[in-house]
Amino acid sequence: MKHVLITVCLLSIASFAFSQTIKKVKVTEVEEYIKNSDHPIVLNCWATWCAPCIEEIPYFMEAIKKYGEQKVELLLVSCDFASSYPNKIIDLIKKKHFEATFFWLNETNADYFCPKIDPKWDGTLPSTLYVDPKTGYRKFFGRPMTDRQIDLEVGRLVGLKK
Template identity: 85%
Template sequence: MLNVEVKYKAMKHLIITASLILSALVGFTQTIKKVKVTEVEEYVKNSDHPIVLNCWATWCAPCNEEIPYFMESVKKYSEQKVELVLVSLDFAKSYPTKIAGQINKKHFEATFFWLNETNADYFCPKIDPKWDGTLPSTVYINPATGYRKFFGRPMTDRQIDLEVGRLVGLKK
């Protein structure tokens, strides 16, 4: 009888632990919105504040290296309400679990989208006409001033800070 009670308590503990882990993962992955490129276009178009839109992937080392610099600059200019939007170009098998795992592991903070598109000839020019699909790529957009600048390469912390300053009109 004691053995059955021990097994019951162990099973109950396992079920509770698994439920908590699953609900945490499901709760988090809901913050990575699956989108088409037209939804990204609409999001940017309807924004009333400056946006740093960075296209990245979990497997892209330079992408993962520069994201903390974007986060730092966006925080520095928080009074100007700059928003960091990270658009993942990971493969479908990585959505949402692998992407969420990377975001959690690296402590990334942003608005997260996963681009549910496979035709780069279609979606790249919609993000920016100069974009050839290279990762990382970043577009700085300020709807209030009309400022828009594209970078199809990795950026250093100084370059990012300079561009975010230009985005909000505080640097030349």
Template identity: 75%
Template sequence: MKNIPLIAFLVLLTSSAFSQHIRKVKITEVEEYIKNSDHPLVVNCWATWCAPCIEEIPYFMQTVKKYSDQKVELLLVSLDFTSSYPTKIQELVKRKNFEATFFWLNETNADYFCPKIDPKWDGTLPSTLFVNNNTGYRQFFGRPMTDRQVELEVKKLVGERK
């Protein structure tokens, strides 16, 4: 009987440790996050309804984990509809065991927010920005990426030779 509060606490702690918080942001907050990053950053724009997006996220997670000693961070920016925030996004993240920093972009005008990520971005999903403010490296891809492409790009991001 004495152990019930302890067990309840441990269950609560375990469930909260595995839940991912999805922060509601404006594009200016994403810009600031990128600008103020002091480590290599992979910014992937995706949505729950985008099959190529869901397919490539594990490639990013695996590669970022491989370069964790170089503090590479994966930022997943959801462009889901308002009706999907936060429940539908949270459910997919949990079901797929996605691990990253999560933002939900609370914007509807792609003509406004796309160029703030990259001038070449036309709103296509998935799209990914690789940026390292310490080295000046910045590369944008407005298309899905393969596991090999992600690996190659993260190597460049951290300054490794091929």
């Protein structure tokens, strides 16, 4: 009985620790995170119910690894409904083995939060912002991207491709 209790406690702690990796944020916190970054960021807005989103995330992970020496960070910002936070999001992240910094955008007014990510964003998912606060580089895509497009844009972000 003692071993069962210890196992349950350890599993609970592990589950709790993992759920803490998806930070609940307001859009102003995302803005501050970018502003205070000392490295390039690929910010991808996605949702668990968005098939094109799920399809392109591995391409981002691959490009980030390719340009690892440039310290590029993949920031996946979930735009899922509140009912999906955190369990449904965690389940998908685990199932797909996604690796990134994870935020859940705790906002409901797209007219407010979309332009704060980028003035051209109309709320379409997936959408991606390539940004480097140190160099001033900033490029936004309000559509799904192919593996080649992602690789090219990450290369541009870090200044290795034109």
